[in-house]
Amino acid sequence: MSRPPVEPGHPRHDNNDEASYPPADARAQPRVRITREVVLHAALRIVDQQGAENLSMRRLGQALERDPMSLYRYAPNKSAVLDGIAEVVLEQLSIDVTDTDWTNQVRSVAHQFRGLALAHPNAVPLLVTRPLATPLGLRPLGTLRPLENFLELLIRAGFSDTEALHVYRSLFGFLFGHVLNELQEIVDNPEETDDLLRLGLHRLPIREFPRLRGLASALAAYDGHAELERGLDTLLTGLLAQLRPARSVGR
């Protein structure tokens, strides 16, 4: 692999001025067998811990104890790494296409997606914006698989092609919006007890923002799970009303 490229005697122990992120087990030659997946998971880890703007090819290489340039074997450029992170997260969505009640699966996907977003908040911007750059057919297959499976489910449930697409769009539009909403309310100094202060709302001019300031406690009491449930109910009843008579709403 590499190791003392020159200077054959040196045990080599740099880069641990910071804690060394990877498993840090095998100190010897081959360390970790490296693959695209390993690279992407390491990248996701960095994003989770330090935020997306602190992900660089150099840091990634350091986390894997590899030369940064060697990573270009597994991804053509950094942008592909970012796409790959979205892929790694999204391919965790599992859909049971054989479920005879499609609304079950809608609810399941919704909760899975919310769970992923909460588990990887720093990756959410990648999830929602990366596809904007890439036409559908060129996206990583992992990100398209949930779409394919979801369509399969709906078509089996009796929807037409275009109806299935419509349901898919409604659901993911809703999910993207919900997750962005929910993460916006995350607060960074939760030790503060006063809601106004906790949200930083005290800096707003009172005369200009009376309503907003008045809503401090309501804002602080945001319950993402309940909000998601409410939204799902609305969405599903709305969909059932405007689509051809399919199954009932379940829940």
Next chain:
Amino acid sequence: MSRPPVEPGHPRHDNNDEASYPPADARAQPRVRITREVVLHAALRIVDQQGAENLSMRRLGQALERDPMSLYRYAPNKSAVLDGIAEVVLEQLSIDVTDTDWTNQVRSVAHQFRGLALAHPNAVPLLVTRPLATPLGLRPLGTLRPLENFLELLIRAGFSDTEALHVYRSLFGFLFGHVLNELQEIVDNPEETDDLLRLGLHRLPIREFPRLRGLASALAAYDGHAELERGLDTLLTGLLAQLRPARSVGR
């Protein structure tokens, strides 16, 4: 950059090795009177034309025929410039708080927002993700004003504080999702007549993605405006059903 470093008399005209973007009227000394707004609008222009990842302080300075460092007078850092871009876009949303039919305004805001997104597609990632980094109270006031106005409208219409907040969240969650959905379908080689090719779907393995490939024409026929209307109808009926009896749905 260079110039005869001092030489006070010179009328100064370099940096036109590239076309000079700004109004390009006054060639003499003071060129354009510069303010925070001027900076932000220039930044928005660059984002519109070249994408957000091509915005740099140096390019921005060049567009304004100013030393890049002088921009730090109007924004403490680049991140504030990005926030400012979101602000410039969002403060174009206008809400008539005196409208007695709140659903009118919901529809109006929705269409305005979609219009802004289509006018500034490259800025959409900023609109939806910048607030994630910043707690509510610290965001640029321009981005909070639509929120405040919207709350005002709803409360005047008879909603309680928390209901108003709920409606706001539902609407903007929906809008964010819708806009992200719609922009994802934008296609970059529209001259291609075959939908499969136009969307790049032909690259997908047929055995793995039969549904998706089969939906090429449906995908290509996406009508954002109609989709928005449908979604609004769903949303409004859903909201009306679960909120205390307020006005009727209009439209």
Next chain:
DNA sequence: ACTGTATCCCTACATCGTAGACATACGATA
């Protein structure tokens, strides 16, 4: 033994955000 071909590593370059030193201009005070 020779010749590709795949893998790895390093150096180098252009570009970035921005700290810090300097220069100039200007309004207030003396």
Next chain:
DNA sequence: TATCGTATGTCTACGATGTAGGGATACAGT
């Protein structure tokens, strides 16, 4: 008018980034 503090503009420089290009090394097939 002379002096000085402050606001404004400019230039240089530093550390970091993405990634092209060039070897080096190893291994497969002839």
